[in-house]
Amino acid sequence: MVKEIERYGIPIVHMATITTISVSVGANRIVPTIAIPYPVGDPSLGEAAEHDLREKLVRRALEGLVTEVEEVTLF
Amino acid sequence: MKYKVLYYVNQFFGQVGGEEKAGVKPEFVRKMVGPAMGFNGLLEDKAEVVGTLICGDNYFNENKQEALDYILGVIKEEAPDIVVAGPAFNAGRYGMACAGLANAVIDELGIPVVSGMYMENPGLEECRAKAYVVETGDSAGGMREALPKMAALTLKLLSGQELGKPEEDGYLAQGRRLTIFVEKRGSQRAVDMLLARFRGEEFKTELPMPVFDKVAPAPAIKDLSKATIALVTSGGMVPLGNPDRIQSASAQKWGRYDIDKNVALMGDYCTIHGGFDPVYANEIPDRVAPLDILRDYEKEGKIGGVYKYFYTTTGTGTSVANAVKFGQEIGKELKDAGVDGVILTST
Numbered sequence: 001m002v003k004e005i006e007r008y009g010i011p012i013v014h015m016a017t018i019t020t021i022s023v024s025v026g027a028n029r030i031v032p033t034i035a036i037p038y039p040v041g042d043p044s045l046g047e048a049a050e051h052d053l054r055e056k057l058v059r060r061a062l063e064g065l066v067t068e069v070e071e072v073t074l075f
Numbered sequence: 076m077k078y079k080v081l082y083y084v085n086q087f088f089g090q091v092g093g094e095e096k097a098g099v100k101p102e103f104v105r106k107m108v109g110p111a112m113g114f115n116g117l118l119e120d121k122a123e124v125v126g127t128l129i130c131g132d133n134y135f136n137e138n139k140q141e142a143l144d145y146i147l148g149v150i151k152e153e154a155p156d157i158v159v160a161g162p163a164f165n166a167g168r169y170g171m172a173c174a175g176l177a178n179a180v181i182d183e184l185g186i187p188v189v190s191g192m193y194m195e196n197p198g199l200e201e202c203r204a205k206a207y208v209v210e211t212g213d214s215a216g217g218m219r220e221a222l223p224k225m226a227a228l229t230l231k232l233l234s235g236q237e238l239g240k241p242e243e244d245g246y247l248a249q250g251r252r253l254t255i256f257v258e259k260r261g262s263q264r265a266v267d268m269l270l271a272r273f274r275g276e277e278f279k280t281e282l283p284m285p286v287f288d289k290v291a292p293a294p295a296i297k298d299l300s301k302a303t304i305a306l307v308t309s310g311g312m313v314p315l316g317n318p319d320r321i322q323s324a325s326a327q328k329w330g331r332y333d334i335d336k337n338v339a340l341m342g343d344y345c346t347i348h349g350g351f352d353p354v355y356a357n358e359i360p361d362r363v364a365p366l367d368i369l370r371d372y373e374k375e376g377k378i379g380g381v382y383k384y385f386y387t388t389t390g391t392g393t394s395v396a397n398a399v400k401f402g403q404e405i406g407k408e409l410k411d412a413g414v415d416g417v418i419l420t421s422t
Contacts, residue, residue: 040362065302
């Protein structure tokens with residue numbers, strides 16, 4: 001899906017835990033995430049800390065979208 | 076003396092449990108569990124399975140080094156003649172675990188590894204150059220066909236006979252080139268092929284071209300504060316009640332939902348994804364698709380806005396063909412809507 005959306009020329013960032021899959025299917029901008037059942041969260045943290053963590057991950061994703069890349073890049 | 080085989084399975088085939096047990100640490104049991112039993116029955120008394128390693132798919136993929144430390148320790152101690160993993164069919168995480176194990180066992184211990192995977196399993200590309208992987212069906216329904224093929228290959232490897240070509244001995248090509256003697260020189264073979272092609276006859280290339288389907292990275296967003304960002308997920312997040320009946324595995328469709336009035340997914344969404352323990356995602360759906368944070372950024376003016384529709388499907392077991400189609404359809408809508416950038420989350 002990532003690749004087909006990018007084919008339209010829209011920058012796309014893949015947030016995924018198993019980044020090796022992400023790389024092998026051809027995503028160009030990747031943000032490694034926390035765990036399969038909660039990629040952008042962590043139930044072991046308190047509410048505030050989890051929110052901070054999610055905020056940090058989304059910020060990284062947005063950084064990916066404003067960064068020109070030539071090849072697969074992990075943010 | 077019988078050859079020793081060590082078997083690797085995930086939590087499901089290891090009879091520990093389903094998704095809720097996908098986080099279990101690796102464990103070694105000195106008996107045959109799940110497919111190891113059927114496999115052992117096919118070894119014609121020449122070899123036997125001495126034990127089964129069982130590891131949760133999530134645990135392996137999220138803690139690869141820890142998992143491998145334990146697994147390699149066990150294998151070193153047991154000193155099997157061969158390691159058999161799977162078959163993983165089209166289970167992506169299981170395939171990646173089999174592949175991770177195979178590469179480590181081959182590289183670090185020099186013990187051959189046999190596995191079985193569906194052609195589209197992402198684990199295949201990871202390990203096919205080193206491991207011997209048998210092609211299987213896409214679901215556990217293919218067990219009956221897979222095990223005899225894996226057993227035959229295992230016995231041949233153990234016997235020390237040189238393996239034939241992939242199609243002869245039933246494994247997927249490893250991409251190796253071997254020197255062989257042939258009657259006709261290259262130029263003659265090439266002309267023969269060309270003539271066969273002219274005549275519309277069948278011919279077989281000696282060097283299949285690899286298919287590299289890479290998409291060039293799209294240009295970056297210039298001004299984030301004016302950009303519309305769309306949120307897409309393969310994590311199966313749907314409005315409560317799953318109005319469009321999106322499948323929980325092997326998805327046949329995707330959904331588009333209006334999130335214009337949502338400050339977060341929490342409260343209105345849940346996951347129907349059948350490939351992970353849904354407890355945490357249902358508690359806070361934004362743990363899978365972070366609309367809450369995007370709204371914060373929108374409010375602060377860091378991004379222009381969040382696109383009014385949220386796109387979702389289920390990634391588990393979904394065929395590559397369908398995933399391509401979903402991506403094309405969703406991408407077209409996003410393009411037509413003038414969306415500037417996309418965040419796609421996967422579980």
